[in-house]
Amino acid sequence: MKKLLSFISVLLFIIATSTICVLAASGSQDVEKFGITGGINLQKGAETTFDSSRIISGTAEKDTEVEIIVYRVADDADEANLIELDRYKTTVGLSEIFLEDVDLSIGKNLIVVKAVNGEKYSEVSAVVKRKKSEIKIELRQGIILPGQR
Amino acid sequence: MRLNITKNFIIAFFVILAVYQTSELWFEGFSNHNFFYSFFNTSNDFDDGGLVYSLDSIIINKGNDRLIRVKNDIYKNESKNVFDNAVKLTMENGSVSPADKFNWDEIFQARAVVYRYGVEIDNVSLSKMFGFREELLKDFSERTDTVVIMPVTTIPERILVGFGNRKTNAARFYSIEKSNYAYTVYDAIGSVQGSKDIYYTASVKNGLNLFKGNIFIPQWNGSKSNYYPVKSENPFFEDDEFQQIKLERAVDVFFDNSASKWTSFSNGVFIYSDENTVVKYYPAGVLELYNYTAEKNGEEKDFYSKYKNAVSVLKKDSNIKNEYFLSGYTEDSEKTIFYFDYKINDFTIRLGENIKKNTGMRSAIEVTLNDGRVSKYRRLAYEFYSDDSKTESIEKGFISAINEVLAEIQSGGENISVSDSNEIIENAELIYILDDNEEALLSWLINVDGTDYIRPVQ
Numbered sequence: 001m002k003k004l005l006s007f008i009s010v011l012l013f014i015i016a017t018s019t020i021c022v023l024a025a026s027g028s029q030d031v032e033k034f035g036i037t038g039g040i041n042l043q044k045g046a047e048t049t050f051d052s053s054r055i056i057s058g059t060a061e062k063d064t065e066v067e068i069i070v071y072r073v074a075d076d077a078d079e080a081n082l083i084e085l086d087r088y089k090t091t092v093g094l095s096e097i098f099l100e101d102v103d104l105s106i107g108k109n110l111i112v113v114k115a116v117n118g119e120k121y122s123e124v125s126a127v128v129k130r131k132k133s134e135i136k137i138e139l140r141q142g143i144i145l146p147g148q149r
Numbered sequence: 150m151r152l153n154i155t156k157n158f159i160i161a162f163f164v165i166l167a168v169y170q171t172s173e174l175w176f177e178g179f180s181n182h183n184f185f186y187s188f189f190n191t192s193n194d195f196d197d198g199g200l201v202y203s204l205d206s207i208i209i210n211k212g213n214d215r216l217i218r219v220k221n222d223i224y225k226n227e228s229k230n231v232f233d234n235a236v237k238l239t240m241e242n243g244s245v246s247p248a249d250k251f252n253w254d255e256i257f258q259a260r261a262v263v264y265r266y267g268v269e270i271d272n273v274s275l276s277k278m279f280g281f282r283e284e285l286l287k288d289f290s291e292r293t294d295t296v297v298i299m300p301v302t303t304i305p306e307r308i309l310v311g312f313g314n315r316k317t318n319a320a321r322f323y324s325i326e327k328s329n330y331a332y333t334v335y336d337a338i339g340s341v342q343g344s345k346d347i348y349y350t351a352s353v354k355n356g357l358n359l360f361k362g363n364i365f366i367p368q369w370n371g372s373k374s375n376y377y378p379v380k381s382e383n384p385f386f387e388d389d390e391f392q393q394i395k396l397e398r399a400v401d402v403f404f405d406n407s408a409s410k411w412t413s414f415s416n417g418v419f420i421y422s423d424e425n426t427v428v429k430y431y432p433a434g435v436l437e438l439y440n441y442t443a444e445k446n447g448e449e450k451d452f453y454s455k456y457k458n459a460v461s462v463l464k465k466d467s468n469i470k471n472e473y474f475l476s477g478y479t480e481d482s483e484k485t486i487f488y489f490d491y492k493i494n495d496f497t498i499r500l501g502e503n504i505k506k507n508t509g510m511r512s513a514i515e516v517t518l519n520d521g522r523v524s525k526y527r528r529l530a531y532e533f534y535s536d537d538s539k540t541e542s543i544e545k546g547f548i549s550a551i552n553e554v555l556a557e558i559q560s561g562g563e564n565i566s567v568s569d570s571n572e573i574i575e576n577a578e579l580i581y582i583l584d585d586n587e588e589a590l591l592s593w594l595i596n597v598d599g600t601d602y603i604r605p606v607q
Binding site: 037038039050051053054055057093094095096097098099101 | 213214215350354355356357358359368370546548549551552555556559
């Protein structure tokens with residue numbers, strides 16, 4: 001009986017410890033008040049722009065370290081082919097806002113926004129496709145019918 | 150023979166003139182006797198309605214994220230003429246649109262122009278300033294401090310014009326359809342050039358709810374941006390010595406007959422006067438004028454008439470070398486005071502606290518009207534110029550400046566919480582602050598709940 005009780009106690013301890021470890025591994029809490037307020041649309045799969053840069057803005061609790069990384073994505077859409085173009089870092093203050101003007105390369109850009117505050121972590125990303133500005137001019141001229149400006 | 154006839158005509162002309170002048174002297178109330186000139190006589194020669202002096206700045210969107218803000222060189226500017234014409238054309242020939250708010254996302258999707266005024270103006274006065282019929286905006290209850298002009302060049306072409314208030318975001322829109330003038334406006338927008346280094350972003354477009362209404366905030370690429378400091382110079386000094394002759398020449402413009410003015414000096418103050426006008430010059434560099442001309446009957450007392458009178462006086466002061474704009478006004482049953490500030494390098498020049506204390510002035514130019522008539526005119530006599538011989542740098546962004554201000558407020562014991570009280574920032578802009586040392590450097594002006602805070606840019 002004593003042996004059985006000991007065995008059950010050890011088993012329960014192992015299960016409990018394992019559970020805690022699993023919970024710890026799966027993580028982290030989200031950074032409080034973290035959100036993107038402008039610059040990228042997290043609802044859309046990908047956006048298209050003619051602009052050479054984007055102003056990424058958002059909110060997060062005070063003392064959050066925010067990092068915005070811009071990757072160039074290879075045309076063949078192989079996710080392994082990510083080339084880091086730029087990295088922007090900022091620490092959120094009392095205002096609880098952040099804002100960065102990030103440069104975009106022509107083609108597909110993956111913008112990743114990471115937020116870390118102590119043990120808390122949040123991350124969002126979006127794809128922005130930048131087209132050449134010459135195409136915009138051609139498109140605009142194409143709309144104008146003969147006989148009109 | 151011909152010479153005699155000409156001589157007779159000239160003599161007759163002067164006889165008539167003398168009779169007229171004499172009758173004016175005899176009959177008080179028959180106008181004043183300053184037949185040829187009075188500094189305080191207001192004029193109807195007002196080619197733009199004085200509209201332009203009420204403008205703080207023009208914001209241009211060329212269709213990307215980076216807005217251009219223009220404060221200087223907007224008087225008689227060709228593009229501005231096009232924008233003004235677009236407003237008149239749309240208001241006089243267009244129709245009301247259903248939109249009742251500024252939708253900044255939509256406005257900044259394509260080319261647009263935004264007029265920002267330094268004060269809220271009643272719509273009747275604004276319509277007079279622009280030159281369209283008063284009844285078009287009469288029933289719009291919000292006072293306007295923002296006008297938006299949007300040319301749409303996709304078929305069918307049209308121009309949209311909105312009048313509204315940046316704090317409440319309420320607006321009234323008019324549109325004119327099938328207007329080829331939309332292309333003219335579109336091209337005029339494209340021709341406006343801004344600073345190479347500093348651009349602007351709209352707080353509403355960035356979803357920053359911390360700001361009250363929509364504010365245009367300066368930004369730049371990289372960690373810092375360079376700018377030229379501004380120097381101020383008292384025009385009555387030469388080689389650090391006061392030149393009374395220069396002062397006398399400057400005050401002559403305020404008198405109809407400068408040769409007959411009286412001069413005195415008392416307690417460091419120079420005083421010049423005739424029977425209608427008193428001009429004082431204080432050692433702090435302030436010119437002060439008082440008008441004692443006989444009051445005209447029927448002086449109109451609505452905002453537009455008073456503003457027009459104030460600007461008429463300013464336009465006559467040929468000593469003003471820098472551009473200025475209406476930055477504020479106060480009004481009660483007895484008097485109205487218009488405040489104007491100077492602007493240079495596309496930034497406002499503001500008086501620092503020491504200058505304000507020494508001069509007793511809130512702004513560089515103050516025009517006081519009693520019963521609609523200019524009774525007092527005060528101006529800081531300084532001239533401002535950009536010191537291109539050196540550059541300074543802006544290394545602190547607006548968010549850092551705001552964070553510092555919030556920390557200052559908190560350390561003062563006030564419990565300010567961004568989460569609990571959204572829309573607490575009413576302004577965030579770069580301005581030159583004029584200090585005692587006569588050099589003006591850029592600083593951040595952050596307004597939190599109606600209180601201004603100044604922070605350095607480094």
